[in-house]
Each structure stands twice: as structure tokens, then as C-alpha cells.
Amino acid sequence: MTTPDQQSSAPQPSRPTTRDRIYRSPMGLVGGILLLALAGWLGIDAIVAGEGGRPWLALASLLLVVPLVVAFTVRPAVYAGEDRLRVRNPFRVIVLPWGEVASLRSGYTNEVVSKAGDKYQLWAVPVSLRARKRAARKEARRTSQSAGGGRSRPRGLGGLMDAGVHDGPVRAESDQIIHDLRQTLEAREKAKTAQGEVTVRWAYEIAAPAVAGAVLLAILLALG
The missing domain is CATH 1.20.58 (Methane Monooxygenase Hydroxylase; Chain G, domain 1)
Structure with a gap:
């Protein structure tokens, strides 16, 4: 016993x-x-x-x-964990603890910026301007239907990551990924286990x- x-x-x-x-x-x-x-x-x-x-x-x-x-x-791949963001680009692997990430930017390319000011492109999350325009049209149509009291169409599962599980505006797939990563950054950047140094391996x-x-x-x- x-x-x-x-x-x-x-x-x-x-x-x-x-x-x-x-x-x-x-x-x-x-x-x-x-x-x-x-x-x-x-x-x-x-x-x-x-x-x-x-x-x-x-x-x-x-x-x-x-x-x-x-x-x-x-x-190319991006691994988002509880304590770090690991970016596997063509010739480098960059590991950034969330505490060292300053921002995630989305323009003509998607990139992560460290607190030291270094920028790393996210090769695995390419930007599609066509998908952005398509998402903008869907969002405008949904907004007009909501304003007019009409019933909005259900969101699709392919191409755009606005699929039912996400609330908020319709976004292109790459923009939705950046949005999700930003939410993780906000939630984890001050965690004790998410601190450390940025490492880069060729x-x-x-x-x-x-x-x-x-x-x-x-x-x-x-x-x-």
C-alpha cells in the first residue's frame, strides 16, 4: 500500500x-x-x-x-509552437522565441521582424495578390448583404482561409496565417518559456x- x-x-x-x-x-x-x-x-x-x-x-x-x-x-515551412517560431527557408533555418519577435509584416511578401531589427522572409507563406482581391470582393459582398439584412452565403473551405472556424473579415489564406501568428505572438510573447535568443543555421x-x-x-x- x-x-x-x-x-x-x-x-x-x-x-x-x-x-x-x-x-x-x-x-x-x-x-x-x-x-x-x-x-x-x-x-x-x-x-x-x-x-x-x-x-x-x-x-x-x-x-x-x-x-x-x-x-x-x-x-520551406513555418513551424509555430507555444514558445517559438521556426522558419525554414531555402538556405537557412531561423528560430525565434516569441519573446524576441517584434512584429509580423504582410505586404508584397510576408516576413517576421526580430526585436534586434532583423527581417526574415516567410518563404512558406507566399503572398497572392489575386487571392487578396478575391477576399476583398467576398468581404465587400458579405458586408453589403449584412447591411441590407440579407442572408450571407456560407464561406468556402478551399483557397481562402475564411472557412467557418474563423470569425471576422474574409482574408486570403496567407493573410489569415499571418493573423493567426500575430494572435499567437500576443498570447505568448511574455511567457517565461518563450524567451531566449534568435538562432540562424545555414x-x-x-x-x-x-x-x-x-x-x-x-x-x-x-x-x-
């Missing part, structure tokens, strides 16, 4: 942590996969069936092209093979 002292000394279960919200560009992922499939098909065909120096040229081209396609399409796993491919391709082209 367990005594009260033993119960008090027993390890307490850790507080469950919320999983990071992940934001990525669906069109970037689809485009990247298609480009990788095309590059792989053409490159492998040239390596297997090519003659003379063509296989080496194809190999060098793959070393150069594949990392760049991955960097700009598949790799993605050598992307840069190294791309540079190697570029050097090899330049040598092969120079040798003819």
Missing part, C-alpha cells in the same frame, strides 16, 4: 505540450514534386543511355538542380551538393 509521503514523492506526469502548427505552400509542394520527377526522368535517362560525356553532364546537372528545386519548393545539406554540382558542371563544360 502506498503511503501519502510516497504518493507526494512520486513523479508527476509532465504537462502535455501542443504540437507545432505547420504552414507550407501546397502549390510549392506540388510544383516541386513535378519538377523533381521531370529532372529525375531526364537525368537518369541521360546517365543510362547517354554516350561520351553526356552521363557526367547529366550527373552534374542533377547535383546542381535537385538541391535547388528542393530548397525553393519542398523545403542549410549546408542543401548548399554543399548544389555547389559541388555547379563546380563539376563548370569543369565539364570547360573541358568540352
